[in-house]
Amino acid sequence: MVVTFLAGIVLVIFLRTVRRDLTRHEELDKEAQAQMNEELSGWKLILGDVFRVPTNPSLLCVMVGDGVQIIGMAVVTILFAALGFMSQASRGTLITGMLFFYMILGFAAGYVAVRMWTTIFNGNKKGWISVSWKVACFFPGISFLILTTLNFLLWGSHSTGAIPFSLFVILILLWFCISVPLTLVGGYYGAKAPHFEYPVRTNQIPR
Template sequence: ITGMAVVTIVFAALGFMSPASRGMLLTGMVIIYLLLGTVAGYAGVYLWKTIKGTPEGWRSVAWWNACFFPGIVFVVLTFLNFLLWGSKSTGAIPISLYFILLSLWFCISVPLTLFGGFLATRAEPIQYPVRTNQIPREIPARKYPSWLLVLGAGTLPFGTLFIELFFILSSIWLGRFYYVFGFLFVVLVLLVIVCAEVSVVLTYMHLCVEDWRWWWKAFFAS
């Protein structure tokens, strides 16, 4: 998803995807997402292999990568399309397009994701410089809950994107074209930098209090 967003914004900033051409931006996003299935499968299975120490069960991880997000999008799209069909709107998607999307999903995206997962099983795992204890270490009590720290840290990335998000949503709801993809690319770069710095600071704070459960907290904070 992140790779699709970055590549789409870069191509749009370079002028290859103009919103004036009806459907070009959405078509480009779908094609880029399909082609990046190998990267998604590789990253997901490699992370699974790093955490578990063994690639066992990588097929289910690859299937989840290939089906979870597209499945949610497909369910939401189907629900909205049923509403459009019920109101006899001309904006409803024809049934032929559904079969095309399903064919692209299961014939291109899923095989590429499984292939990326297979490549990850053959890659060298990350070697940790320290030994992991078999018995989890007790975490000292803290004065503040973790969710409060995560919520506070999440406001910084949101503040970076808020102004540009306001213009994007205004363009959508007012029926206007959004052309300033160059500024959006700059905001995306700033967002990535802020998310990385917030995760580093939050992880450091957790390690200072001897909290080894920092993985998901750093993820949710950014």
């Protein structure tokens, strides 16, 4: 809690400094800005290139959406474990809680990814369904592929630690019956929400 409090204080000071610099920078006219370009340094040099459209915008949106889902799952799981709702003494409780929160937070992943997609294309909602499907299948697909490969190796060595086939069916049903629909619903609301407005203009010529 102390570290979080101190980090929050530093973040507030940093945001106030950057916001003040941005306001002062926007107030300059073009001639003064051109004269000042030689004196600029640090983050001010790339001020007009930060929000340029990336070469692969769908991959960026998918990674951000899945990142929000994974970080949210970790934070909520740690919070519930710290409050005593999930005991480490009970075997499998943490894994079950992580899976449950990951599936529920599919809504947040779809919402963030699609809203970022509409922001990149300045409010154009075309393609949000494709982005939602990619968010729903990218990280779980990679995890499921790794899990299947390792489990086949365990089955081949006749290990007792192998996951039974019935559990595989249950995981697939949870994935496609809960996580994917929630991600699509989140993407729908993300498409309905207004896109973010960039705080600075993007330069015509990349630096």
